[in-house]
Amino acid sequence: MYRIQRLTGLLFLTISFVCFTSAVKAVEKSTLGKVSITAGQTPVQNQPVSVELPEIDFAGDAVHLVDLQSEKKTAIPAQIEKRGSQPDRLWWIYRGTLAPGKTRVLELKAGAVPQAQEVTIKDTGTAYQIRVGKHEVLDYNYKHIPxxxxxxxxxxxxxxxxxxxxxxxxxxxxxxxxxxxHQSGQFLAYTKCIFEGRPTNFWEIKSNKGRVRFHKLLSKQSGPVFGELQVEQEFVDLTGPAEKVALREIWTIRVWNQLEKNPAYWMYDITSEARCATDSPLILPEYHYGGMAIRGGRGWTKENCRFLTSNGKTRENGNHDRSLWCDISGRNAADESFSGFTILSHPGNFRFPEPVRIHPSMPYMVFTPSALGDWKIEPGSPNISRYRFLVHDGPALSGTDSIWQSYAHPPEVAFTLAAKPKTKN
Structure with a gap:
């Protein structure tokens, strides 16, 4: 009798496990909706694409896409961006090329795609290091580096x-x-400034008039499509009787997964949102540099460092060129190879296309609206600027104009929620 009960129990457990496994697989394969993507006048080519999702809870939020018009029906990694009070967004990297005017339909399904690599964020104790798989892309230094x-x-x-x-x-x-x-890595600072009637300077930090510093971590997210770090920084004025924060600036840094074994470049975005920290504006008189800047690699010189703007200009004639993008690349002394990065400026930026400051001898550049005349950041009116960065091996990338067009003019995307099956009475 005991043996019969034991066998009955084992049979029940086996049937339950099979049913549970089948149910999990059914959920993972269930269709949540359809996404249609239509290219405008610009082709969609190997770029991040997104669509706003309806206010519905996708259990677990692990999802993927399937191209209904592809013979292989390959699963495409996707990631849901949580945006608090705003609707969630679905993101993925569109692989291949979608010609202008053409439409592609994809199916959104539950369940993640097994990936060899994700975009992750590691706290090193001094920096937030963002990696694609095992590859380090960049370090944001939140601790004071002596x-x-x-x-x-x-x-x-x-x-x-x-x-x-x-x-x-x-x-x-x-x-x-x-x-x-004072030109350390990538930073955003303004040079000639006036705060509360006093001249200050956040760029040349040895002047001890002002500086930019990390304040706090706001959020971080890892995933198969992107990793995102959001931090708050302070523009601190040091010219008064006591230090005073003039601007609070939020940086949103997002590194994208290129989904390639040997990508031609890493791609990341930075959005800067600078707000007045007091009732006083930050006045920015006309000046020839100040803004989003990058200092090129150690050992890059006038002789082995090249610049190229979207208008085809170089170091010799490109200073203050109003460019859609600008590339800087330098030669590595060890193997004579070139590598570098391209900054793409967003059309929504103030005074777009912004002039790009190209130094006549040093390896640095900065997109600087101040070169076009006086301006200011006023209380209640934040200055929001957006940039995309391409970190590449070899000289300046070919096809950067197309990459900029895709960045500046995203395609039209729509989401249709799957119909729920009818229940029997």
């Missing part, structure tokens, strides 16, 4: 990105360069 002993202590800083690393492992940024130690 200046080297042979430099003045005032050069120490936080709130900058370094190193920036290519897919082949080349470092294309510098930190505390000996000739201009």
């Amino acid at each position: 200046a080297p002993k042979d430099l003045h202590p005032l050069y120490g800083r936080s709130a900058h990105i370094h190193p920036i690393v290519t897919p082949h492992g080349k470092i294309v940024s510098d930190e505390f360069p000996p000739d201009h130690a």
Whole structure:
């Protein structure tokens, strides 16, 4: 009798496990809706694409897409962006090319796609390191990094990105360069400023008039499509009787997964939202540099560093060119190869197309609206600027104009929720 009960129990457990497994697989394969993507005048080509989702809870939020017009029906990694009070967005990387005017229909399904690599964020103790799989892409330094002993202590800083690393492992940024130690990695700062009637300077930090520093972490997210870091920075004025925060700036840094074994470049976006921290505006008189900047790799010189703007201009004639994008690349002394990065400016930026400051001898550039005349950031009116970065091996990328067009003019995307099956009475 005991043996019969035991066998009956085992049979029940086996049937239950099979039913549970089948139910899980059924959920993972269930269709949640359809996505249609239509290219405008610009082709859609190997770029991030998104669509707003309806206010519905997708259990687990692990989803993927399937191209209904593809013979292989390959699963495409997708990721849901949680946006608090705003509707969630679905993101994926569109692989291949969708010609202007053409439409593609994809099916959204529950369940993740097994991936060899995701975009992750590691806290190193001094920086948030963003990686694609096992590859380091960039480090955002949130801890104060002391200046080297042979430099003045005032050069120490936080709130900058370094190193920036290519897919082949080349470092294309510098930190505390000996000739201009305040140009560390990638940073955003303004030079000629007036706050509460006093001249201040957030760029040349050795002047001890002002500086930009990390304040706090707001959020971070990893996933199969992107990894995102959101931090708050402070523009601190040091010219008054006590230090005072003039601007609070939110940086949203998003690194994209290229979904390729050997990508031609890493791609990441930065959105800067700078707001007045007091009732006083930050006045920015006309000046020839100040804004979103990058300092090129150690060892890049006038002789081995090249610039190229979207208008085909170079170091010799490109300073303050009003460019859609600008590339800087330098030659590596070890193997004579070139590597570098391209900054793409968004059409929604103030004074777009912004002039790009190209230094006549040093390896740095900065998109600078101040070159076109006086302006200011006023209370209640934040300055929001957006940029996309392509970190590449080799010289300037071919096809950057198409990449900029895709960035500036995203396709039309619509989502249709799957109909729920009718229940029997």
